[in-house]
Amino acid sequence: MISTYEGFFLNLCVLISSLFVYKQLARSISKSCQNNYSLVKSGILSGLLGIILMHFSIVTGLNSFIDLRVIPLMLTVLYGGWRATFVTSVIIIIFRFMIDINIYSLSNVIFILLSWIFFYYCSKKIKNRWTSVVVMISLSNIVYTLLAIIVQSITGINYILLLDYWIISILGGLVAVYIMEYLTKSELLFKQHKDFAFTDPLTGLNNVRSFDRAFNQAKSRQDKSVAIMILDIDRFKQVNDTYGHSEGDVVLRKLAAILKMSQGPEDIVSRNGGEEFSVLIHNCTKAEAYEKAESLRKIVENSFFVIKDGTVSIHITISIGITIYSETTKEIDHLYTHADQALYAAKKSGRNKVHFYSEDDQLS
Known part of the structure; x- marks a missing residue:
């Protein structure tokens, strides 16, 4: 036994x-x-x-x-x-x-x-x-x-x-x-x-770590035509204050879905934090990058964002800052910083705009 x-x-x-x-x-x-x-x-x-x-x-x-x-x-x-x-x-x-x-x-x-x-x-x-x-x-x-x-x-x-x-x-x-x-x-x-x-758990987009990895790969390859688009929801704090943060999350998820559908399969779409998103675009011209950004801005402006279990429908707008290497940004290491400065300029000039980076956007 x-x-x-x-x-x-x-x-x-x-x-x-x-x-x-x-x-x-x-x-x-x-x-x-x-x-x-x-x-x-x-x-x-x-x-x-x-x-x-x-x-x-x-x-x-x-x-x-x-x-x-x-x-x-x-x-x-x-x-x-x-x-x-x-x-x-x-x-x-x-x-x-x-x-x-x-x-x-x-x-x-x-x-x-x-x-x-x-x-x-x-x-x-x-x-x-x-x-x-x-x-x-x-x-x-x-x-x-x-x-x-x-x-x-x-x-x-x-x-x-x-x-x-x-x-x-x-x-x-x-x-x-x-x-x-x-x-x-x-x-x-x-x-x-x-x-x-x-991956960002709220939206399912790439998170800032994924964005950094993709951006570093682009820098290591010294891509000659890579653009960064940084966008931010205008007055998003009012949405959270009025309807609550859970409804604000609904808005963020809907915006993420719009971003996924409106960008190309090779574009790197990320949520960088809060209500800020970014898109890394490869192999495009300045005109093509601007057209992408402007098309996205219009789609968001004309979209309904349904919250409160379908009982409330609101509109939001976004501001977009964009720059492209090596047309508007000469050094690829400055690409993200310049796009962020362009976003700030878009906000400062009235929001709901697409702004391409220029040297006048340098922050003091």
Whole structure:
């Protein structure tokens, strides 16, 4: 009995280690191959995990073996598609036939196929993950028990083996799902933090870090025609004071949506903070940059910004400062500063304007 649970502990260590490796490999596959083939490859990984667990079979001391081959199948049903599950099943069945072909290998085919059916049914019908897992393992164990009784009726039923299998499969299945849940949530949180590092959470635009990175890349390439447009909502403080900051956020999100739609696919649109936004434009002339800015100004001026759950509609205007290297700004390092000075000049001259930088805009 003790050696059985020592073997189970070894299997558990192998299972946990394999799941960490599996998640890393599966993530790499999904990044490089975003289609059905990625699911097939995930199924192959799960099938290989099943083979590893079969290799580390638990010796019960009663001329019998227990393994956790069914757990990768269950995990594939829970976290993959039917293609991945099919591949996993085929790999496990083929490997079992490679060991030998007898009544036990045939019963294994029935066991895997029926377990697959029960796993799939439970995953669709039972919404609570842990309830679903317990029911899955229980139904699979019932199938295993019935098959074992039928097969072993010739030589005698090993009830100790069945009891050990129930305990080991339930514990192993619960631990495996817990680890997968943990790894999946950790991966999701990592992705969110990675996205938030370069994305403004309110508007979904690039944040100032993304803007700085794109601007530094443009500087390192010494692009000959790159423009910066900096825009600011006119009298935005009045919107916040009148309707509240939450409604001000609605206005910012709507303006961000307008910016996304009105700019080209290669333009870098960012929220630099507060109500200030910027657009980094590549490969354009002074006339083209001005036309972009003026078109944007008119779109915003003529747009309705619906707030207060659709009960209030307001208008806003924006002021835009713009400069282009190397037509109006001779040194690319001064590009952002000059665009900011042009924005200040647009505000000072009455707001709701587009102002191109000139040397007269130098701030004292």
